[in-house]
Structure formats: C-alpha cells, structure tokens
Amino acid sequence: MQDQNEYFEQYYEEVDLHDDYLMIPPELALLEAEENEVEVKKDELAKNKLAAGRRINGDVLIVGAGISGMQAALDTADKGYRVILIEKSSTIGGNMVKLDKTFPTNDCSICTAAPKMVEVSRHPNITLMTYADVMSLEGEKGDFTAHIYRKSAYVDPDVCTGCGDCATACPVEVVNPFDDKLSMRKGISIEFPQAVPIVYSINYENCVGCGSCERVCDAGAISFLRKSEDIEVKIGSVIVATGYDLFEPLEMRKEYGYGKYPNVITAMQFERLLSSFGPTEGKILRPSDGTAPKSIGWIQCVGSRSKQLGFPYCSRVCCMYATKEAAIAKEIDDSLEVTIFYMDIRAYGKDFQQYYDKAKDMGVNYVRARPSSVYQNEDGSIAVRYMDTHTREILDMNIDMLVLSTAIMPSKENPKLGKMLGIGVDHNGFFESGSIVSDPIQTTRDGVFLAGCNQGPKDIPDSVAMASGAAARAVQAIVEREKAEPVKPPEQKDVSGDKPKIGVFVCHCGKNINGYLDCADVADTVRDDPNVEYSTDVMFACSEDSQTDIRKTIEEKGLNRVIVAACSPITHGGLFQDTLEESGLNKYLFEFANIRQHCSWVHSHDREKATQKAKDLVRMGIAKSVLLQPLSQEEVDVIPVTVIIGGGIAGMKAAMALSDMEIETHIIEMGDKLGGNLNKLHSLFPTELDPSQLVNEMQTKIDASDYIKVHLNTTLENVEGFIGNFKAYMKGPDGDTELKFGTAIIASGFGEIDMAGKYGYGNNPKIMTQMELESRLIANDLEKPKSIVMINCAGAMDEERPWCCRIGCGVSIKNAKLLKEKYPDADINILYRDIRVFGKEEEEYFADVIENLHVKITRYSDVEKPQVIINDDGSVMVKVRDQIYNDEMELSADLLVLTAQTEGSESTDKLQQMFKIPVGPGHFFIEAHAKIRPLDFATDGVYFCGSAHFPKNLADAIAQAEGAASRAAIPIMKQRLVLEGITAIVEPDMCVGCGICAEACPFGAIDLIKGKAVVNEALCKGCGLCNATCRSGAIQQKGFNDHQILSMIKSSLNEVV
Amino acid sequence: MVDYNAMTQEIRAKAKAMLENKEVKYIIGWERGANSFISRPVIIRDAGDTDRLVWNPGCVDNLTRYLVEEMQYKPKRGEEPDLGPVGIIVKPCDSKSIVELIKENIVPRERVKIIAVTNIGTVETNKLRKVLQKIPQDKRAGIDILQDDNEFIIKYDGGELKVPRPELLANKCETCVTHNPVIHDVVIGDKIEGFEADKWADLAELESMSPEERWKFWEDQISKCVRCYACRDSCSLCYCAECVFDKEKPFTWIDKTVDVSNNMFYHLVRAMHLAGRCVDCGECERVCPVNIPIRKLNRLLLKSAKDRYKIYPGMNPEDKPMFGSYDIADPDEVV
C-alpha cells in the first residue's frame, strides 16, 4: 500500500489546488469576503466546510459513468444495493453520447443513451458524483474504503437550472472537447444539451475569475467559494468502467496529416459533424472552409494493427463505424463519393456483414489498401497515395475530406489509476483480466472488477453485457448485506371522478422548437379549451426548474392531467411521468405532444404550417388527455429461482454467477454432461488453454454449490407463465417433472451447419470441418499430412446465410498453428475472405502465426469461391484465385479443413414457441435492443447468453453469461415486480367469449373463463392487438382505448374541441 | 325432382322423435308463412306440433341466429338456466354458420342437434314477388314450390307454373359450392354432386369497372340504405353483446345520420367484421328492404381471404380465425 499513498500524494501535487479560491480557513475567508464585499452566506460556507471530509456508506463503487458504468450501476442498484457512481467529467454518458448513430441498427445514439442517463440520475439507490476521481482504495473485498476527490465546479448542482445565462455572459471562449475540438464553448459550460446532470460547471483552467457568470445567475447557483471535496466512501466491491481514449495521430501516423491539414479529421470528429447537436448540426462540412465535401475517404486501422505505429491489437469497432459513417453520409447525399481504405473488413458481429453488404450496395467504395501518405492540395482537398492490394497499382486519390478511423486505446491514466486501485495493467496499457478468455471481468485484485473498454476494445453491446456481468460479480461480495429500502412513491391523489383539469406546457427546447414554430401561439390557442386549466410555454420543459414549475402548477392549479408538447415520449416520456408521480398524480395521466422530432425539426422551412401542426398535435393530446384514466400497476411476487436452458460453458458460467449471488439455479441440459461444444474442442483461441480443464474446474464448482441443480438428459417440454411466475414442464430421467421459476436464461448455443454437398464435404475422409478437426486433434489420430488447406467462410456470407460466423478466422488460425507445430514440414494455406480476429490478443496471435510459423494465407473473393476437386484416386485439390496476386492456384490438400458457417441450436424454434421470444436469421435469438439491451429479450424475465444469440468466442460468452446472470438476478432480488399499467381490460357484459382475442394474443395473456375473456395482467404486454381484433370493443387497451384513439382522429381533423 | 314432401315428412319424424325422447328442448325449423308462399322460422316445443314443420325452396331463413339467441340467453334472476341441447334444421349453407359459431365458442357442439338437409337451392324472395304476378291473386293461397335440376314448379290453386331455375333461384345459390351439409347429426335428402366451383362471376362485372364507376355503383346502392340494420340483425355471426354501431356511451362509432358517408362506413365496417368469417349464407342481402347487393362486399372479402390466405370459412371448426392468426409467408405488399 506504500505505492498507493505515494500516488495519493503525488496526485495532490499534480492537481493544482488553485482551483479552490478558498485556500484559507473558512472563518478567515468569511472575514475577507466581507471586506471584499463579496456576498457570502454564512451557512453556505458552513455547508462547504462540512462537506469536505464527509463519509458515504455504500455497497458498490463504480468508477466511470459511460455506458458501461451506467449499466453496471443500474444493474447493481436494481438489485437493491447502494451504488456510488463517480465520473471524472461533468456529465455522465461517456463516449457513446458523442456518436451520431450506432451500427448496425442506425439507432440514434443519444436517443438510446439518454433514457439510461436519466434513469441513472433518478435512481434512488445511485449516488452520482460528477467531476470526481478516485484517489485510493484500501481494505479488501467486502470491506473497502475509497477516497474520492470531487473537484469543485463552482456551481451548486441543486440550484442550477441549466438555463445557460452564465454561458452567454462568460467572456472566455475555449476549445470544446466534447466536439473533439471542432467548436468553441464558454469557460462555464455544459458538455452537451442533454447532459446529466444538467448543471453548468466552470473549468478553473480557463476561468479568468471575472465573476460575470455569478452576476447574471438569477438562481444564485454560482459561487467561487465552493470547495473541492475529499469524500471517504465505504463499499464492498468496486467496478472500474473508466473507458478508453482515442488514438490521436499527431506523432505516430502523422503521415496522414492530422493536425496539419484541416480537412483531415478523426472518425469521432466526423461523428460530431453528423450529430444533430454537433458543431454543424448534422451537416457534413469541411473544417477548412465550411463547404460540403463531394468526396470523403476513410483510412482504417489508424493506430491499430501495427506494433510500430500504434498498437498491435485490432480496435474492433472501426470497420463498422467507418462503414456506418460512410453509409450515413451516402444516405444524406447520394452523390457523395465515399471510399474506405481497409486491410480487412471485420464485420464479425450480428448483422454486421449484412450492414457491410448494404453499404456496398449503397455505393460505398471499399479499397483494400493501407495508404502510405497523404498530401494537401491547393484547394484544401486531400490526396491519398496508396497501393490497391488487389491490383497492386500505386494510385493517388483526391478527396475533399479524409477521416481517420482512429483506434481505441487504453486511457493514459490507466497506469496511475491501476496503482491507486491496486490493479494490474497489461502490456498495452489496458487493465489486466483474471484470464482473457475465461475470466475477463476479474481484475488482479479481489473485489475489483472491470467493465467496458478499459479491458480492451469493445463495441457497445459487448461493453453493456460485460457491465452487467461486472454488476453480478460486484454483488457477490456483498450479497449478505441488507438491501436499500425501496423508495415509496408519494401517495396518489384520486382524480378518477374529477372533471379534467389539464395543464399544457409547450417547450421551446431553446431554439429547437421555438426557432421553427410559435410556441407561445400554440400555448395561447388551447388555453381557453374547456378542459384546459393552464397553458404556458417554457424554455426547457425537461430542465430541473421547469420540473419544479410543473410540480408547483399541478399543486396550485389542481391539475389532474398534464400535457407536455416537446421532443419525444420515447426519450422524455418517463421523465415527465416521474414528475407527475412526484406530484401525486398517476403517471398515466401524462400525455406527450411530439412537436420537435415530428414537427419543428421536420418542417423547419414553414413556420406557419409547423405552428398549425403543433396546435393540432397539442389538441389531439388534449382530446386524448381528457379521457385518460389513472392506471394501476399490479404487483407480483417473484419465485426466487432461475432456470438456465443449456449446460454449455455459457450456461455453466451463468449458473455459477447466480449461485454466487445465492440464487437457486437449475440447468436443463439435453445431453449427458455439461460443457457443450467445449467438450469437443482441443484448445481455445487465442490461448493454449485446455477446454476440458476449464470445464472440469467449473464442473467441480457447480457440484460443490448448494444453489445449483443440474438436470442432465432432460428436455424442456413446455413453459407457461410470465416473469416471476414461470412453470416449466420437463422430461428427463425422473420422468415428467415440473419446476416453478422466476427468470430464465437461454443458453442453447450453436453448432456448425450441415456442410453436406459443399466443398466436397461428406465424400472424402480428407475433408472435414474445424469442429471435426478439433476432435481428431483430441484423439490424436490424424494421418500426417503434407499439405493442409483450410477454407474459411465455408457456407457463410452468401445469399442463403449472409452472416459472418464470427469465430472461424480465429479457430482456423489456432488450428493452423497447432498443425504447423505438430507437422512442421506441412504446407498450410488458409483461404480467407477477410481475416476477422478482433478480440483481445487475437490480432497479436494471428500476426505471430503468420510471421513466425509461415502459415500461408490466401485471400479469395466472394464471387470466385474456391473449388474442391476430388480426384479418382481420392486425392483432393483446391482451386482458388488469389485475390491479391490475382493468381489462379491449385493446391493439393492431404487435409482439407472447412471453417463451416454456424447457426443456432436445433432447439431454437421450440424455445421460441415456449418463451415467445423472437428468432432471426440463422436460428439465432433476437435481443430486445441491439445496443443497450443486449442480454434481454423483449419478453420480460427471459435473458440469454452465449452463442444462442450469435457465435461468440469464449471471453465474450463468459462476459455475457455473467451479464445474463446479473439480469436474471434483478427480478429475483427485487422480490416483487410492478407490472405494466397499459394492459388490456375486458368489459364482461360486452364480451361474448368468441375467443378471437385469446387466439390473437402473442403472449397467451388471455384465457376464456366461463365464456368470457379474462386478461392475465402479468402476461399482458399492452400491445393492443386484442383490442384491434375484438369486433365489439369488449376488450380495450388501457391508455390506448378506442375512445381515446377515436378522439384523437376526430380532433386531428377538426379544429374544434 | 327433389321430393320435398318426403323430406318434410322425414324432418317431422326426426323432430318428433327428438322431442319425445327429450333429446332436445325444442326444434328450430320452418313453418308455412302467413301468406303461404314463403316459409318462416318457427320454434317447436311440443312433439305434437311437429307437423307444422316444412321443407321447401321457400325455406329461406338461416335459422342459426336463433341458435345464437339460445346460447346467449341470460337467465332472469332466480331462473335456473336450462343448458340442454336444442334441435335445429339447417340447409348446407346454414350448416357453415354452425361451424363458425362452434369455432367462435358461441355454440358448444354438444348443445345442438343438427338436422341437416341437402339442397340444390332456394328461391329469391324478390324474384318470387315478380314471378307470382303471373298467378292470379285469388289463386295464390295454396301455393307450393317444387324444384328439379332445371326448373321450379309452382303449384297453385288449380294450376302449376314452371319457371326456369335462374328466374327464381336465390342469387346466393347460383354461386353456392356447399350443397351438402358440412356438419350434422342427421342428414336428410340425397347427397348432391356435380356443382361447379365458385368462379366469383358475380363480382366480375364490378371488378372490371373503373374505380370511379365502382364508386358510383356503390354510392347509388349505399345511398338507399335506411340503416334498419336488418342485414346485421339477420346475420348469425353478428352476435356481439353490444354492436359497435349501437354503442352510445361513452362514445359513438357512427352517427345516426343517414347519408352515404355514414352508411358506407357502416357497410364497410360490417364487411370487415365478417371478413374471414362470413359463410355467404346470403341472409343480409335477402332481408335488405332496399335491395342493396350486400353480399358482394362479403364475397369480395371471401375471395380475398381465399386468394391471399387460402382461408375459406365455415368448413372446419378447427380452422384458425383469419384475424386471430397469421402466417409469416402471407403476401407482403407493404411499402
């Protein structure tokens, strides 16, 4: 611990404490203040004094509040444990919120992240501290003490309304790091409009101390006397989710001209250009002259896949983000010429290959080259010199703008932070894992866990999955602790019989709405509506002060319905619903009129029509609002048991994680032993790890657990019920059995497709798949081959199966290495399309095999696939055209290994039926959201992990397994669940029991009991299909009933109320 | 020649036996109408009354709507509901209604004893009015209508009139493909074979029109509608406890205004409510007091359902309802 203290001191030395204007004791400061006629309130000072050195007791400390940190915090807090979440910058959200959209769904990034941010900030079990760094960590798992240094932002977060007057007044302009230096901002600022918390902060480095901001702040939130704090926190475990830095090609890779030529930018800068709240508000403009480029190029692997000029590893996300950026640019302007210079396109994830194919179809030009140099032309355009590896020509391409796909690199602070936290850092500078394949979440210190990119590059869903996993691990250390008391919402006023009194709040959203339509006019128009009690326009309806206003108005005017006309219910509906609840109104008495996304932003050239439409939208909201009724949300008890379907490595790991959280877990496995595909593998890429050893170790732990029951040779016959109250019918050695459970994890795995008829498979003993090769390697019964050919992407990425198998490249390289080591004289040639090794240590492993073992790799094109010829004597030849040297080659193969395409397990369809969960191409399950809910199904209470979702390498499968365990544990640890309020309801007198609703219901939520439809509210998801199917309208969807929708239709067509 | 007399006798005998053996509470059948030439629904409770039952080409009603009434009967306070089976006489087309009613859980199979007749066709009431003009008014009293494969024979007081089939045959029978009952406990009459498949000939003319001509056609037809709701009330599948068109509280789906707008809305919604369910029994069109060709709407959807989804209602109680089910492979014409 000696080192740590040193660091602690060193840090204080490094960090200037000049930021504290208050270097002297408060008492003296008070006197001084009076002298200087600075208004200082005594109690404020006293508070500051007390604040310093305060102690907080929590359960889990989470360092970093990017998407990983937020997910870890929510997963932990939802289980009932107190989280202390600290974030270095002034807002949470991390790098994800800077992105414009996310691949492969093109979801708006901030739109998916913002609700999580809001959820974090409002969660009763999360203490959020921004502008905070961890200084030390002492103690041990279960009993840690950490010191948090919380820098002063000189703004009282409880008082700041986020109005922005201070920023207007501030005379200091500084480069805006949020826009990656593409714009300027003031010395007092917020990071971005949707920042959470929405509190302005002064960056002391830039502040000139003029006090302008303080003078204009009506709320009196600014005080230069606010002191930085040293906070001691007591916790049981720690999750480190500090994220990553982006490679800045200033020194290394300076040949690409970044920093020298204005029109050479990084991919993150390009994201900011695309972003609607970026420096150009979503327009792609050249930094040099603000003109729209006609051509844009991307250079891949800037800072990655190079030992000399950056980092040796693959940055994992760049191929896809460049593809996404290029495709979006192309979508915005089809005439744009976009080129991506790449080495391999690593479209390895679910739907990635299809996304890449689509981009190609859209006209994105992919050139396989690593450009050597870049020059600026006189007109500011950029000349890129490169050799096209397919034609071997050296070419120059002139483009108007060049984007560098810079690599994810470890944060420069990792070594320092590692020392302070006592955790190891690997040779690249990422935090070290317990094992990169079998225990990625564990750090080198017990009780401290990793989530996200500080362990290695990851995309968002992998980070989120890992964060959930980290939450599961963090909870294990404190599972015995008493949980936080759930916060009781304030008592609800009963307004059901009252005449509607509607409050309408029309939001300007700064200029976002009011810039394009007349908000005051909209508010005026509806003010005299007989049901409207109050109508006003507000600057930012979502700001904390407006929230306070809304609450106050509800109180004063006796409102019983609230309409906010603003952005979108998708992002902000929950926020206002919470505001209503805090005012004692049922949250379903809230209605949203979307006048930004659906109006001001899309009709920004016609103020009159936009205003008219906004009026109609508000009126439609009123029409519905009048008919809104408070909805009650049922509560159900959760059966504290989790069932895991599939006893492969993912299922086993999930079971262990649940067991560690002391949750009764049942593994249902069709086969006669646990371990799944691992039992058939010889070794695990990119390590020398013996899979059987791994399985045995885990088997031992499972056997020893009191919480895990394994059902071997057992099939799941049927499942009924809903989250918290499922019932499984199983068939196994004990005959037919039943099992009640609360949550389920699907870990049904995957396998190779049937290769029969492809590449001569099935007709010759020399031809086998990788999986078969693994078995032969275990059995050690291969005949010594002289020449070995491997064909990658066999049966993959074609019309029938357009996806990439994700793991094949790694497996082929590993097996090539094994074979080469075993038969050093044999020629080995791997025929590939792209080498997709993206995981931790994978690129390095690959480079080593190529460089040191002389395994040949031959690139073939998707239009000229290798041909397998089986001669009469049984010898095998492979004909292939080398795409790089454009050579037609004939390779003889004593051993031909097919890296076969993979698909989801056979049981997928049955599970789909039983759990009512969606399945996509390749029999892989579809997650609830590709980015931020990567382990959940849309069906509550059912989760998945491992390759049931898409092929996974071991590390990802394990992280997912622990993540899924975390997700599945949440309902169980909550013990009781509040169900959806928007459910269907039957008017029994009107129902004749024809049963068509029950037939239609996708969730089996409707039963016919005594000739009447009866809705099981716990199963009902509130889709309203039954309502649309019922002819008489006897079944109605609450919140969207016929009357409400009809009223909206009518009001949209009638300008009268 | 169909021997209606023999069939009538057989029906009476079966009905009598059922009532005497207390197999059924009552029998729903047809009796001679007050003005004699069209039969009308009757409920026979007493075995002694079974001689009132008749079967002839004038038995136009689809009696299954009375079955629905029985099933939906709400006992008065203190009344013990009698859930015993009832007997019903059905034509083949009507038997399809029973299939749908069983499918839709309205009629439990065990609560109905089905006496089904085979049938080559019934008369069209409107056509009959016209044909009857040829018979002196004072001689119409004892009219009897018989039928063979080619013609109807109207026997009246002191004479008989032969009418070629098309001149008197109900429109719905022209397109009928179900001349033998699809569900029954007892079948009366010989099995009928050799009828052509439905070629939707009655829709062809409209389909060949331009959209504007089609609209003009429907506007003319629909503007006649008086919204008496007889088409709905006659339909055995319009069994809702509260029809959307009757809904008054807390909102209405339709105004009482009788104009093309409201009338059209009524007819389109009615057709949609019957889509995938309507068995083309033709009652709606028969009862219409202003001769709107309502069946065309139903049949268009019947045809669509068959073309698009291979769904043809009324044939099998195990079939899935069209609007309660789907097939991933359904044609996708969505943008």
Place this chain on the structure above:
Amino acid sequence: MTGDEKAKEEFEPKIIGFLCNWCSYTGADLAGVSRLQYPSNIRIIKVMCSGRVNPQFVLKAFQEGADGVLVSGCHPGDCHYIEGNYHARRKLAMLSDILEFTGIEPERFQMSWVSASEGQKFAKIVTAFTEQVKELGPQKKLAGGEDE
C-alpha cells in the same frame, strides 16, 4: 396554371399516420433528429403496435374527413410484440381490397414498415404519400361532400 391545377396545388391533404411506438414512431423521431424535411400534412397518432390499428380506425378517419391514412409498423419479424405487425398486415390488406372494390382509392391508404433506424425511409414515405394523396385531391367519398 389551370384552375384545376391550382386547386390541386393549394389543396393541403389531411393525413393521419398511425405509428407503432417501437419502430415507426422512433423512426419518425429519427427523421426529426436527422432534420429530414417532409410535408407537414401528417398528424401522427402513436399506438403501441401496428397490430393495434383496427381497420375501423382507418375507415373512421376517412369518414371523418381524412384524405389519406398511413399505418406504419416494425418490419416483419421485428415486432416488439413478436407478431402484431403480421396481424396488422392481414387486416389492413383486406381493408385495402375492400376500399378498392368500392371504388375508394386504395392509394389513400398505405401501410409501411419503418424501423427505428429508418428516419430517411419515413421521411421519404411521408413525402411520397402526401404527394400521392395530393394528386388524388380531397377525399369526399367516405367523408361526404359539401354538396350533399
């Protein structure tokens, strides 16, 4: 410009759009976030699922005077509620057939699949549909004309 053309030019159709919460409404949000411009005629009614759209709503909208109705949901297979869009597809295909059969321009009614990521597609669909309905002129068939 003839009077007719001018009337057509000035005619601003009333269009109602039923959008499912998860895909199309979010897709429409994305169109907004991306600042894609489209005609302002559409009034959006959010439903949780396209399966919620009863053909009766479409007919009622026409009867109340809508010139066009757009229904949009998740792509097949993407339904948040697993299969609601398949149900919608059936119902609304039948509706389309009967509209055509009665001579009410089925072009006034459109069903589309718009995912949460297809802001561009949403804007394009709305633009094209508005244009299409504009071309057809005021819908008086189900709405009833003034000259009644």
Place this chain on the structure above:
Amino acid sequence: MAEMIIKKVRVDGLFEAMKDFEVYGPITKDMITRYQKTTGTPDLVFKSSRKPPKEVFFPQTEKMFDLVKDGTRFVGAKDVPPGDKPILLFGLRPCDGRALNVLDELFNWDYTDPYYVDKRKKSTVIGLACTLPAMPKDNCFCTSMGGSPGSSEGMDMLWVDIGDSYYVESLNDKGNAILELGKGIFEESGDDVRSSAGKAIEDAANAIDRKLDTSGVRDALAKSFDYNYWDEFSKRCMGCGICTFLCPTCHCFDIQDIVKNGEGVRQRSWDSCQFDYYSIHASNHNPRPEKKNRQRNRVYHKFYYSENKLGLVGCVGCGRCINLCPVNIDIIEVIQGAKELSQ
C-alpha cells in the same frame, strides 16, 4: 270542389308549369320506388313506395340548426332559414295520404314541430288513387283500416287513372291553385269520367284480398297486454328496424350534435322502437328489454296508444311492414291472433 281531367300526354306540360315548386314524386330505380326531389315528371306508374313519403316532410336525417363557433369552441346555435320554395308532393297513395293526417296531428300535438310543420304548410299534395294493375299489391289492407284505394284524406288534389287521362279532383284552395297553374292543361270533366274513376277505385278495392276485422281490437288489446302470446310470435323477430322505418306513420327520432370538418350541426334522425337501445335509460335500465316488449309496443302504438293520443289509428294498412318483414311477422295475423286469444 272542382273536377277536371288531364290527359296523360299533357302531364309533362303541367310539371313544366309547376316548376316554381320544389317537386317530390315517385322515382323508381332498381324496382324500388321512393319519393324524391325531381325536376322532371316523376313516375306515373308505380307500386307504393318502399320508403314511405313521410321522408319528404320528415327526412330520415334533418338538420335542425348550425352550431356557432368562436375560435375553436362551439358557443351557440344558429337557425337554418327554411327555404321559401313551395313544396309539391306528387303521387301520394291514399294510404300514405291518411298517414300524413296522423303525422300532421302528431307534429301539432302538444308541441308544434317547426321543421315538419313549416314544410307541410308550404306544401301542396297531389294524390294518385290506387288502380289496377299497379295497385293494390300484396298485403295491402287499407280497406280494413277505414281507407280505400281512392281516399283523398291528407291530399289537396287527387288524381285517378282512367286510361289515357287522369280524373282530377281538387279538394281545397291549394288544389285549386294547381288547377289555376295548369289552366289550359287541365280539361273539363264530366259525370262519365267521375264514374269510370269510381269504377277503377272499386275494382282496386275489390282486388284487395287481405282483410282485418278491426272491431273489438281495442278491447282485445286492453285485455291481452300480459299474454304470453307476444313472446311467442316475436321469438322470430330479429329486432331490425324495417317495420318502423318503412311505416308511413312511425315518427320517432333521435337528436345528435355532429361535428365534422370543423363545422357542427344539431340534427335529428329516425329512430326505431324495435332497436334495443331505443328505450335504454341513462341508468342502463331498459324498460323494454326484450323483443316481445318491443313488438308489443309497436302493435299497441299503432292500434291503441295512437288513438288515445291523437284520435287516429296509427295503422293505415299500407302493408309495407308485412311485405318486408324478413321473418314474416304479419300484423294482420298478429292482431287477429290477439283478438282470438282475448275471446
């Protein structure tokens, strides 16, 4: 009382002379006759109309007044000024003419209905006696209800088809005014004309084969209210509104405020006592919950209550309800049955 004739070939000329009137007359389309507004000569040969002529004075849907808007709210009512054109209803059948008498009484009973009365006041009604071969048709029984194929009740002028011309009888000043308008078109009549008109009417009357002995109906109904009988025959009733909507004397309506395209009106539309929601109370209580109650009400209304209230029997024997009832509920049979049972 002036008697004239008009040659059939000159009828077009008369309609030309009456063009200041808003003319309503029988128009037959697809075998169905309705009284509709026309600018030409209406059909002269027709069976009695499917929809009764009451719709001319009492349309199925009728605007009562406009709702007045202030901004986006309705704040008041604005009467619709009645049209000033006189109305001519041509071709009224005698049963329907007698039905107008019932409606005239009803709409002028305890309350004067301005909408009906206004139109009625400015109307001139030309009747057309029922003569063979068009009339009578099936189930006509006017002669049993005190009417006749030649009754002129409720009319201002009656025409009788006598071959190539019509015998014309003006019944009052309004009729005389038509004679005046058609000066030169109408020609002098004579006794022989009158008698051939009488003969035509008599022939028609003789052709009516359906009879109802109405004697003692009131007594019978007074006794039979609680009989199971009503339940028995109304079992087959489907509860549609045909019998009432097509009845020339039924007059129930419902009032609704309609808002469409931003404009509002209050209007009334026919309602039917055969609909189960017709009599439902705000409390959801329905005093006539079953079909037997509703059928009984219809019969009593025609044959009992109407006479109590207006002094007129509510049934004129037009036979529409019998002809068009889908399940053959035959009011003659019903009344006869009630009489038999009560004896």
